[in-house]
Amino acid sequence: MSLIRDLSDDEARAALPQKWGSVAPGVIPAYVAEMDFAPAPVVRDVLVDAVRRGVTGYPPNDDLGLGAAFSAFAGRHWGWSPPEKATVVTGDVIGGIHLALDVLCPPGPVVVPLPCYPPFREVVAVAGRELVPVLTDPDAATAGLDLEGLEGAFAGGARTLVLCSPHNPLGRVWTRPELESVRDLTARYGVRVVVDEIHAPLVLPGATFTPYLSVDPTAVLVTSPSKAFNTPGLHAALVVVLDPAEQERLRTVPLPMNNLYSPLGMLAAVAAYTDGDPWVADLVDRLDQQRTLLGKLLAERLPQARMRPLEATYLPWIDLRAYGVDDLAGPALALGLRLAPGQSFQPGLPGHARLNLATSPERLTTIVDRLAASIQAPTP
Ligand SMILES: Cc1ncc(COP(=O)(O)O)c(C=O)c1O
Known part of the structure; x- marks a missing residue:
């Protein structure tokens, strides 16, 4: 039996306060x-046990085994592993x-290829850096990077x-x-790459993930189990660099620069990376089924929609320009669907939407029905 259990609407509203609490x-x-x-x-059990033991203090000075757990996970899944000491814990x-x-x-x-996860643009600004966007051609067959x-x-x-890898x-x-x-x-240009591999465990059948550090050992990897294990509220992520002097620099920054991680998050992350393989296998299987269902639903109900082949993540990127629509967020919300408009990933990009298929088949069917209805509906 699959380890993936769908939440009812009431359960989801209680479990996911941002996602479900933000909609009527x-x-x-x-x-x-x-x-x-x-x-x-495995994550739930370690958390329940830790809360029973009253683990609500400051995070420890060591990493509770997170570096070792991540190295072993990376080795099992991608045939590559960083040294245990390469991991420095951070909040997200x-x-x-x-x-x-x-x-x-x-x-x-700082260069950020667009479209991108919106906080990429914000973090560059907050860090006081100038952002240089490089656009991906929305019509390119492979959506490759614009070298x-x-x-x-x-x-x-x-x-x-x-x-962002996977993107x-x-x-x-x-x-x-x-x-x-x-x-x-x-x-060639002396450029440092910071690579976000948070979606790496969510590579779907048909694609092969390559850890960027295995190609370029000078890069900075930032990752977290929070997407694959649905734990962003626990706050424990990893910065991985291979140079020991840089690991030391990260470990010795003044406290306000890096103190937003929690022991509960660290324990959950260790459990996820150590004992979570069966969950990831069932999850990928389920997301693959949802991907097939979405393809079928779109072909039936929105035949002119172009879904990028979803090689990883549960976040399909849909091009609806053939329907002459610009931003569907308003009309879709009026019909009971909150989607992520393309403009939030690339300002000015018309006619795109990002959906989320990590839900029940029934909800996914309703999502596509409402999306189709919103294309026909007059703009509110
Ligand atoms: C590419 C990417 N990076 C980072 C994050 C943020 O993750 P977290 O808040 O769990 O660190 C997300 C969340 O969706 C994401 O898609």
């Missing part, structure tokens, strides 16, 4: 990246990117690249040759 009863929230599934039993992935920008990255503008655009940005002085919202899993091209180009 009857509205399906398909915008934020959280899954409508009950927590992995965006906080980890901020830390990397402040402590490890050369001064100067010429990247080179132009580096030639113009940018010295950091923030890369949210494009759903791409970069191939090893693609990542080697990024490594060669960035090496």
Whole structure:
């Protein structure tokens, strides 16, 4: 029997206060990246036990075994593992990117390929850096990285690249040759790559994940079990660098630069990486089924919609420009569906939406019905 258990609406409202608490009863929230599934039993059990033991103090000075657990997980899943000591604990992935920008990255503008997870743009601004966006052609067959655009940005002085791998919202899993091209180009310009691999455990059948550090050992990896295990509220993520001097620099930053992680999050992360393989296997299986269902539903009800082949994540990126729509968020919400509009991932990009298929088949069917209805509905 699968370890994935669907939450009812009431359960989801209690378990996922941002996702379900932000919509009125009857509205399906398909915008934020959280899954409508009950927590992995291995994670739930370790948390219940820790709360019983009263583990509510400050985080420890050591990493509670998180570096070792991640190394073993990476070795089992991707055939590559960083040394245990390469992991420094942080609060969340965006906080980890901020830390990397402040402590490890050369001064100067920061390149972010668009569309991107919206806080990528914000963290660059908050870190006091200039953002250099490089656009991905929405009509390109493979949605590959624009190497010429990247080179132009580096030639113009940018010295950091923030890369999302696998990519949210494009759903791409970069191939090893693609990542080697990024490594060669960035090496030529002395550019530091900060790579966000939070979606790596969510690579779906048909694609192969390549850890960027296995291609470019000078990069900074930021990751977390929070997407694959639905635990973003627990706050424990990882910054991984291979240079021991840089590990030391990260470990010795002043406290306010890196103190937003919790022992509960760390315990959950260790459990997830150590004992969570059966959960990840069942999850990927379920997401694969949902991907097939979504493809079928779109073909039936929105035949002109173009879904990017979803190679990873549970966040399909849908191009609805053929229907002549610009931003569907308003009409969809009026019909009971909260989606993520394309503009929030790339300002000015018309006619795109990101959905979330990590839900029940019934809800996914209703999501597509409401999406189709919102295309026909007059703009409110
Ligand atoms: C690419 C990417 N990075 C980072 C995050 C944030 O994750 P967390 O808050 O769990 O660190 C998300 C959340 O959806 C994401 O999609």
